[in-house]
Amino acid sequence: MKKEKKIKHLDIEGIKEIAKKVRRETLDLIYKAKTPHIGSSFSIIEILVALYFKYLRVSPDNSRNKDRDRFILSKGHGCPALYAVLARKGFLNSDIIEGFACNDGTLEEHPTFDLTKGIEFSTGSLGHGLSIGAGMAKAAKHDNNPYRIFVLLSDGETEAGFVWEATMFAAHHKLDNLIAIIDYNKIQALGRVKEIIDLEPFGEKWRSFGWGVREIDGHDFAQLFSAFEEIPFEQNKPSTIIAHTVKGKGVSFMEDKLLWHYRCPDEEEYLKAIKELE
Amino acid sequence: MRIAFVKKLEELCHSDKDIFLLSADLGFKLFDGYRAKFPDRFLNMGIAETNMIGVATGLALSGKKVYCYSMIPFLIMRCFEHIKIDICYHNLDIRLVGVGCGFAYGLEGITHHATEDIAIMRSLPNMTIVAPGDQYEASASIVASAYHKGPMFIRLGKAGESQVHSSLPEFKIGKGITIFDKGNDICILATGSMLHKAKTTAELLLKKKFGVTLISLHTIKPLDKMLIKNCARKYKSIFSIEEHSLIGGFGTAIAEVLFEVHYDGLFKKIGLPDLFNHYIGNTEYLHRKYGLLPEDMTNNIIKLIKKA
Numbered sequence: 001m002k003k004e005k006k007i008k009h010l011d012i013e014g015i016k017e018i019a020k021k022v023r024r025e026t027l028d029l030i031y032k033a034k035t036p037h038i039g040s041s042f043s044i045i046e047i048l049v050a051l052y053f054k055y056l057r058v059s060p061d062n063s064r065n066k067d068r069d070r071f072i073l074s075k076g077h078g079c080p081a082l083y084a085v086l087a088r089k090g091f092l093n094s095d096i097i098e099g100f101a102c103n104d105g106t107l108e109e110h111p112t113f114d115l116t117k118g119i120e121f122s123t124g125s126l127g128h129g130l131s132i133g134a135g136m137a138k139a140a141k142h143d144n145n146p147y148r149i150f151v152l153l154s155d156g157e158t159e160a161g162f163v164w165e166a167t168m169f170a171a172h173h174k175l176d177n178l179i180a181i182i183d184y185n186k187i188q189a190l191g192r193v194k195e196i197i198d199l200e201p202f203g204e205k206w207r208s209f210g211w212g213v214r215e216i217d218g219h220d221f222a223q224l225f226s227a228f229e230e231i232p233f234e235q236n237k238p239s240t241i242i243a244h245t246v247k248g249k250g251v252s253f254m255e256d257k258l259l260w261h262y263r264c265p266d267e268e269e270y271l272k273a274i275k276e277l278e
Numbered sequence: 279m280r281i282a283f284v285k286k287l288e289e290l291c292h293s294d295k296d297i298f299l300l301s302a303d304l305g306f307k308l309f310d311g312y313r314a315k316f317p318d319r320f321l322n323m324g325i326a327e328t329n330m331i332g333v334a335t336g337l338a339l340s341g342k343k344v345y346c347y348s349m350i351p352f353l354i355m356r357c358f359e360h361i362k363i364d365i366c367y368h369n370l371d372i373r374l375v376g377v378g379c380g381f382a383y384g385l386e387g388i389t390h391h392a393t394e395d396i397a398i399m400r401s402l403p404n405m406t407i408v409a410p411g412d413q414y415e416a417s418a419s420i421v422a423s424a425y426h427k428g429p430m431f432i433r434l435g436k437a438g439e440s441q442v443h444s445s446l447p448e449f450k451i452g453k454g455i456t457i458f459d460k461g462n463d464i465c466i467l468a469t470g471s472m473l474h475k476a477k478t479t480a481e482l483l484l485k486k487k488f489g490v491t492l493i494s495l496h497t498i499k500p501l502d503k504m505l506i507k508n509c510a511r512k513y514k515s516i517f518s519i520e521e522h523s524l525i526g527g528f529g530t531a532i533a534e535v536l537f538e539v540h541y542d543g544l545f546k547k548i549g550l551p552d553l554f555n556h557y558i559g560n561t562e563y564l565h566r567k568y569g570l571l572p573e574d575m576t577n578n579i580i581k582l583i584k585k586a
Contacts, residue, residue, distance in 0.1 A: 113368055120339070122367055122368065128363065131331070131335070131336065131364075132332050132333075132336040134329075134332070134333050134336060135332060135336015135337045136340050137336070138337060139336065139340030142318060143340075162328040162329055165326035165329035169324075169326070169329055
């Protein structure tokens with residue numbers, strides 16, 4: 001694990017600070033706009049922060065740069081967290097709250113394609129992202145361009161059959177520049193994934209489809225860094241990071257609760273959440 | 279038409295290095311020449327059409343011009359939401375080349391018939407729909423597609439269609455082509471695979487002493503509204519002919535324009551009724567069953583004019 005040595009302690013502490021701020025900003029965004037999906041946003045914050053503040057080669061000053069890495073939030077409903085990250089990264093104005101999920105606004109409840117805002121593809125219809133990423137990865141290979149494509153999916157999303165069409169295509173074409181990250185928070189819209197359509201043995205499924213697989217704690221930066229450093233996990237294979245996460249992570253009364261797939265905190269809950277996030 | 283398509287595409291590929299061709303495991307022998315010349319710009323996507331749309335989108339977002347080939351039911355019907363979001367919403371340079379319009383694959387049965395595709399594609403913003411009437415129009419539409427911005431659905435027949443034009447016509451997306459103008463009694467507006475039968479119908483009507491004009495409206499969207507409005511001023515009777523359901527297709531699109539200009543002449547749509555076909559037969563057989571042979575259409579038109 002010599003690569004791990006590269007990750008300095010400070011890096012992790014610094015990035016934890018960013019994640020803390022992003023989680024608070026996500027809470028504010030959702031509370032003020034009275035929108036759902038706080039649970040699905042909180043479960044991906046460490047993944048997004050690790051990507052945007054350490055690994056993705058993207059810049060708001062040159063958002064159309066052909067050589068940039070691409071990120072697709074295939075689970076589009078988690079986008080309050082993405083907006084908070086993009087704002088902190090400089091792609092969006094810091095006053096995103098003003099334009100989020102309101103009439104005549106600037107940001108919808110699902111991300112809409114706009115390269116100047118750092119949004120590579122419009123999502124919200126679950127299951128689309130991996131095919132798009134595979135197409136981008138194929139183009140990168142064809143052009144001999146070393147950029148990478150990261151696609152963040154939800155667990156429930158992988159119930160869609162065409163996600164597996166994309167996995168087969170990516171493996172067949174040896175797209176080792178394509179990385180799927182699964183936010184495995186184990187709760188979907190109507191209950192526990194296990195009780196709806198059990199995905200297990202999940203890692204084995206991806207492996208048998210020809211992908212290199214790592215299973216990690218999706219809130220642990222050391223594990224996230226180590227996974228991102230080691231991509232591709234296997235030569236000539238696309239990589240999957242199965243990130244075990246907690247829906248509503250960071251606020252005790254939201255954690256691992258189906259209710260917070262939908263519920264927007266009221267004032268009392270908001271104030272309680274703020275305290276926990278301090 | 280398929281051969282005309284792939285021949286032209288090969289020519290375009292020589293000068294345009296961004297062109298990719300994706301097939302959902304269809305086109306036996308058809309793509310051999312293309313694949314030999316451009317092996318790294320041909321992707322057999324397997325029987326996975328929705329992924330084909332997604333991969334095409336990823337390629338197009340990376341600057342490629344992508345042609346997706348399959349039979350219309352699988353390419354258009356199966357992938358509707360992917361076409362809407364991935365291709366049309368992002369307004370990408372992707373061409374959906376669908377073969378087997380109407381009953382072109384007659385004996386293959388209902389799963390292979392394509393009689394609702396115009397209606398659904400017409401409803402999508404940014405989508406252009408071109409249905410070439412013969413091989414010349416097919417070639418011309420592929421050339422035009424290379425310079426077109428945004429998504430396109432190119433609705434082809436199968437193979438061995440009769441020619442209407444004798445050479446490459448002057449072809450512009452969104453502009454109808456007058457095949458002949460021989461009088462003001464009847465105007466026949468035909469699209470795609472029905473163009474040749476529409477021509478024979480028009481010729482039969484001429485023999486029966488009607489003044490007839492025949493127009494090929496190869497572009498169904500955007501429709502040549504100016505031309506249709508001119509037709510409304512000029513002709514006593516207008517007939518639309520298509521190999522598609524009478525709901526929401528070519529005839530409906532024309533009716534919308536005629537309604538806008540308060541056309542007070544006779545307008546009738548000729549096409550397929552709102553039902554699933556249960557006859558077993560080839561294209562010609564099915565056309566006969568649904569009154570789409572020239573003799574039937576001629577009699578139908580005369581009857582409608584007399585009644586009016």
